[in-house]
Structure formats: C-alpha cells, structure tokens
Amino acid sequence: MLGLSVDRLRADMNRLLALLFHQGVLDEQFLQLQQLQDESSPNFVSEVVNIYFHESEKLLRNLRALLVDKEFSDYKKMGVHLNQFMGSSSSIGAKRVRNVCVAFRAASDQNNRAGCLRALELLEYEYCYLKNKLHELFQIEQQRILAAAVRYPVQQHHHQQPNNP
Template sequence: MLGLGAGNLEADMNRLIAVLFHQGVLDEQFIQLRQLQDDSSPNFVYEVVTIYFRESEKLLRNLRALLTDRECTDYMKIGIHLNQMMGSSSSIGAKSVRNVCAAFRTASDHSNWIGCIRSLEVLEHEYCYLKNKLHEFLQIDQQRMIVAGVRYHPLLQQ
C-alpha cells in the first residue's frame, strides 16, 4: 500500500511538471536537477530550489530599490543583478523567469526606465507563479518521501 501511495504522488509530481513544461515555465534543466537527487541526497532538489528562492528574492528587492528613483537609476547594476538572476534561473530550469530577465536586460541596456519598471512587474509575477508551483511540487515530494519512509527537511514557512 505504501508503494502505491508514493507512486500516485510521483505521478502527481510528473503531471505538475508536465503542465509547467507546457506553459513554458520550466525546461529540461529542471529534469536534470531532479535526476541528481538520489538516496544519498534525498533533499537535493529542495535544497537547490530553496537557495534559488532566497537569492532571487534578494535580487528582486535590489532591482526594485535600483528603480525607485528614475533620475538615479544605475543601469549597470541592474544588468549585473539580471545576469545573476538569469544564471540561477537557468541552473534550475526556470525558463519563463530567465526569458523575462532577458527582456528586462534589453530595457536596461537601453536605459529605458519605463521598460524596466514594466519588466520588473512581469518578472515579479513570473517569479511568484514559479515559486508557488515549485512549493506545490516540493510539498507533493515531501508527502511522497514520507510515504516511502525517506528523511526530508520540512519546507520553510513563507
């Protein structure tokens, strides 16, 4: 019975990932990330995604702060933060966030403050959607591990 429950939860996880692929939210890198998780590192995906969330939220706060004063906007720093966010998003397979960062980078390269503000709003929206869906994924994964008897770290409270 325990195996059947874990199998159903695994199927739920795969369906969620398939939807996120279809929506263009995730790409193949997320599958590769999942493949790195094994019995010796059962929390690997959780740990990587948690670090991604923590760092991304810092970068989003920094981007918002850099855009508060139109006259003093440092587009060079914006570009640096966007490069960091694009790189970390690529490493976990966050395709939609990476793509929005690229468009945001174009606005920043042209010192287009209005374009940057709009891009930041889209980025925050895409990031929030990704975060909610990955939290859903991680919760299902935790349930699967409990049913299978694997030790895990509880999700951080939001």
C-alpha cells in the same frame, strides 16, 4: 494522509511537472537537477531551489530599490543584477523567469525606465508563480516520501537466538 498511495502522489508530481514544462515555466535543466538527487542527497533539488529563492528575493529587492529611486540612472548595476538572475534561473531550469530577465536586460541596455518597470512587474509575477508551483511540487514529493516510508516500514532487526534442536 495514509490513504494517499505512493503511485497517486507520483502521478500528481508528474502531472504538475508536465504542466510546468508545457507552460514553459521549467526546461530540461530542472530534470538534470533531479537526476543529481539520490539516496545520499534526497533533498538535493529542494535545497538548490531554496538557495535560488533566497538569492532571487535579494535580487528582486535590489532591482525594485534601483527603479523606485527617482534619481535612478545606474543601468549598469541593474544589468549586473539581471545577469546574476539570468544565470541562476538558467541553472535551475526556470525558463520563463530567465526569459523575462532577458527582456528586462534589453530594456535596461536601452535605458528604458518604463520598459524596466514593466519588466520588473512581470518578473515578480513569474517568480511568484514559479515559487508557488515548486513549493507545491516539493510538498507532493514530501508526502510521497512519507507514504513510501509508511508502505515500507523500516524493518527492526531483532537478534533472535538460534533455535537449539
């Protein structure tokens, strides 16, 4: 653990972020979130993202429950859930999840149940991928913070008596 340098961990984080941008998983909005994080709120991004995960899982459960119901006809309710999902995904920069929501929304506007089921499968897949990758990112970040703390131990201030000449 201590062998990992702060710089290498920072490079790992940057590589992972670059990959997620390249894959279109994240967009600039995620960087804007990161810019709001500072010494006064060192866990800002992970806190915001964890709230997003919590909300998203509720929305996914609701969407699946709606679609599994044989008597299903409430496309309007589905649209409300999808609008919420689109909004929260945009706000954290979850670009691919948001794009799947848009396609899902189009299928629900056309009352296309088969299209909705396909979109739900894809949405669950994209969401899991995002969640795993962001967890990975936050783990590296935690290690980086720990490594930095080890490298720069907090100085204990001992009140030394002034040496009398």
